[in-house]
Amino acid sequence: MTRPRPLLALNWKMNKTPSEARAWAADLAAALTPGGAELAVLAPAIDLPVLAGELPAGVALGGQDVSRHEAGAYTGEISAEMLRDVGATCVIVGHSERREYHAETDAVVAAKARQAQAFGLVPIVCVGESLDVRERGEQVNFTLDQLRGSTEGVGENLIVAYEPVWAIGTGRTATAKDAEEMAAAIRGALAGLYTAGAQSFRILYGGSVKPDNIASICAQPNVNGALVGGASLKVADVVAMNDAL
Numbered sequence: 434m435t436r437p438r439p440l441l442a443l444n445w446k447m448n449k450t451p452s453e454a455r456a457w458a459a460d461l462a463a464a465l466t467p468g469g470a471e472l473a474v475l476a477p478a479i480d481l482p483v484l485a486g487e488l489p490a491g492v493a494l495g496g497q498d499v500s501r502h503e504a505g506a507y508t509g510e511i512s513a514e515m516l517r518d519v520g521a522t523c524v525i526v527g528h529s530e531r532r533e534y535h536a537e538t539d540a541v542v543a544a545k546a547r548q549a550q551a552f553g554l555v556p557i558v559c560v561g562e563s564l565d566v567r568e569r570g571e572q573v574n575f576t577l578d579q580l581r582g583s584t585e586g587v588g589e590n591l592i593v594a595y596e597p598v599w600a601i602g603t604g605r606t607a608t609a610k611d612a613e614e615m616a617a618a619i620r621g622a623l624a625g626l627y628t629a630g631a632q633s634f635r636i637l638y639g640g641s642v643k644p645d646n647i648a649s650i651c652a653q654p655n656v657n658g659a660l661v662g663g664a665s666l667k668v669a670d671v672v673a674m675n676d677a678l
């Protein structure tokens with residue numbers, strides 16, 4: 434199977450007002466050259482309608498979280514149907530910040546992924562170990578357990594993002610070798626969980642990815658792109674990352 438184009442998934446986190454999102458999209462449209470990557474902007478829900486009308490053609494739109502419920506009395510939540518209606522095609526589930534600050538368990542993450550798929554969205558399921566787990570050398574078992582729990586009952590149309598917690602927003606990046614080792618382990622686990630061929634799964638690396646390290650990480654055989662937080666906020670960095678792929 435030919436290697437798919439790498440995916441550059443841009444997680445803005447809780448940054449950018451709708452006005453700022455509009456300006457960012459216009460700057461991107463002016464600066465983006467056809468690069469090697471597919472792009473997806475994972476923006477705050479309130480920015481999505483603006484981006485839907487402004488992003489350059491071919492740049493996908495996605496959410497950063499989704500309710501595990503379909504509709505109803507869940508104040509403050511955003512449903513999969515709402516995301517789809519505004520033009521999103523994918524959504525992050527189980528980001529470590531959701532797991533940590535909102536106490537999301539693997540079961541909750543899997544329920545969100547199932548809900549996303551029920552409305553045709555591709556869930557980007559985040560997994561990854563904390564520093565203490567890595568220091569104990571238990572990162573592979575930990576991450577694969579988290580993967581199994583977070584994909585319980587989830588269909589095969591998913592993306593997995595390996596994001597070691599100690600590398601997110603810290604400036605500390607896993608080495609390309611670390612990223613590859615875990616991506617290979619994740620691919621092997623997915624092959625055991627699903628009937629689809631192992632190579633059909635997209636596995637991303639996330640954690641302090643920037644223009645100067647993205648190429649070596651994404652060149653690894655089992656890494657199919659990057660989930661990028663901090664370096665997604667400036668258009669110049671996004672263009673540089675796209676050009677590097």
Ligand code: PEP
Binds near residue numbers: 600603639640660661
């Ligand atoms: C993230 O938010 O998923 C992330 C990887 O952030 P950063 O690139 O800032 O480490």
